[in-house]
Amino acid sequence: MAPRRVAGRRGLPGAMVLGLVAFVVVATGVIWRRSEGLERARTHQALEREREALIGQQRQLESDIRDASSRNRIAPVVEQRLGMRVPAAAQLIYLTRDSAQTAPDDSQ
Numbered sequence: 001m002a003p004r005r006v007a008g009r010r011g012l013p014g015a016m017v018l019g020l021v022a023f024v025v026v027a028t029g030v031i032w033r034r035s036e037g038l039e040r041a042r043t044h045q046a047l048e049r050e051r052e053a054l055i056g057q058q059r060q061l062e063s064d065i066r067d068a069s070s071r072n073r074i075a076p077v078v079e080q081r082l083g084m085r086v087p088a089a090a091q092l093i094y095l096t097r098d099s100a101q102t103a104p105d106d107s108q
Contacts (some may be wrong), residue, residue: 067073078084 075086
């Protein structure tokens, strides 16, 4: 019989294949994590811009409310719609409280 040849190992050893698979899995995880992080960063920036715009809009609305509720804006509307007006000085009556008169005593 012919001597048997010990077949040499062909291909990659099992540990190398396992290491290569582990590397691919880890690299895929890192790439996915980074892409997810970038997406969240974009979302965060968009929300920050929207928040700043809403704060600006809130300040504008508060300013509009202050302007609309000022006496200079309300007086003409009240005079026109309700027929009210600011009385002249001669039409004012000042009431004073007489210090000699006191409230009735409830202790009886």
